[in-house]
Amino acid sequence: MASLADIAAQIGGHVVGDASLEIKRVAPIDEAREGDLTFIANPKYVAELETTQASAVIAAPGVESDRVALIVSDNPYLAFARAVEFLHVSRPASLGVMDGAHVHPEATLGEGVTIHPGCVVSAGARVGNGTILHPGVILYSDVEVGENCLLHANVIVREGCRLGDRVIVQPGAVIGSDGFGYAPDGGRYVKIPQVGIVEIGDDVEIGAASCIDRAALGVTRIGRGTKIDNLVQVGHNVVIGEDTILVSQVGIAGSTTIGNHCTFGGQGAAAGHLHIGNNVTIAARGAAAGNIPDGQVMSGAPAMPHKDWLKASMVFPRLPDIRREMQQLRKKVAQLEKQLEENQDP
Template sequence: MNLKVSDIANFLNLTYVGNGEKIIKKLSSLDSCDSDSIVFIEKIENIKNEIKPGCVISKNDERIIRMFDSVILSDNPKLSFSKLLAFVEKDNQMKYAPHVSESSHISGSAKISPTAFIGNFVTVEDGAEIMDDAVIESGCYIGKNSRIGERTRIYPGVVIRENVSIGRGCIIHSNSVIGSDGFGYVFDQGKHIKVPQAGGVIIGDDVEIGASVAIDRATIDFTVIGNGTKIDNLVHIAHNVKIGSNCLILAQVGISGSTVIEDGVIIAGQAGLSDHIRIKAGTIVMPQSGVIGNLEGNRVVFGTPARDRGEFMRIQAAMTKLPEMYKYFMKKIKNEG
């Protein structure tokens, strides 16, 4: 990277204040920046120490403008920085020309686009379809009658079981399993009898699935992940769950069977959701919360059982006073005795 501040601003379709001739050689974090760096600042409070980057992308804040020689003005500094990062890093990304590795096993009834990339030791079963510009990296398994959409990229070691449909422009990271059997059993005569898991999974367009995620197939019908939803590492989504569009599911979340999550929901790390409940649109579930019932939309909930965040914080504040209250009542009981 060797760009003038003015060139960067033009690429981002933004205006700048200060020295437009300054040469920027790298993108950096606030902690590692120097005079050759460009960084982004969303709030002045994020500046913990004295820093001297070559350029800053920030909102139109006079305090920030006075602090630095070159400032590119953006309503969304993080988004602008991300666009620049994508532009700079595109030359470092591996390029995938159309290719099918000789070490892969492709069923005679599978359909592989002539523009797709199939890496080493990939298995593609009967009736599977790999669409235009899809990338299937080494060691992946694509099950019977599954479909991988256009421009979708699947990293090494992913298992896509049978009857799974994955949309366009998706990213699936290593060691995830899509379409594993749902956890369904019926107790009879002292034994847990397995319920056949005969359904499938539908993943929409522009979905990203992190590493070591398990998404179970439906018992009947489909487990569904909506367009634009992003799923972090180590998440479990049980059978017949339906997740809407543009949701964020963070690391180590567990979602039990047949739960419905509407559009735009955020579920923070290590939260757990019970089965057969509905989380309405716009809800935020805070970390480590336990959701055992339906939630109305556009709420922020916390705790176990999950409740309004404000109520949860008041309860926590009251609990800190319990030792003092205990001492008071024990003393009162003793004196009255």
């Protein structure tokens, strides 16, 4: 519970209307009730201002209402994110090393950490100030986790891997699993020991049950601010830049490099040993099969420019018609040829 004035001050906006309104929670515009704050990030929803039951709405400059109070912000979606944080998220007090947690005497813990029951922090591991390890988190030896990180239940970080500050890892994610590398020896495969590590930059988030493989030699690297969704596979020696987005179930094969500000849609993929530039978008289910320069928007498998894919995809269901017409044309042309021949040799 907070006044609209307090919220506006927190999230960076100014109030138009009754700044003393008490707000209980943030809610979607069509579910909001009295006492709720909602938001309009897209101008096409402005009409909903006429019907919403919310008491207050975050909106862009120029939006007006005589029904509800407004918090005017240049970036309403960002202001909404901050409002949810302010009203709904409370940072829990540090609980230290709880009963049932296993912290090796040669591990190093920062101040204000919380290590829940069932966690294992191995020899040589370091956990930064304010970091929380939920139950069942396993840090192998010599792992480094930065400050104010949040590792959810059953997250595993294997030996020697390093996480920056404010990294969030959802439950069950695996950082530093062995890369998939074998040397053929006759008909059999001999494992190539994977002795590299994973380095994860500040402000990265990694989704539930996602797997980031350690390098064979060297480093698999996830750049600052990159966000990875659930069930994503990142192969060994992959290097991903900053502020890149990998949506759920994406797979990036080994040794591929991806630039900054890229987006891979759900179930997308990149083959191995590719170079993908900055600001590249691979649409959902798209599969990069070759290098891609900066700024391209690609779809399909193998990926092609999105506009080309859209057009070709619209023709695809008509392939049976095209084949049928082709056969008809063939017949007609044969007939014409025959007729012409007859005309010439009467």
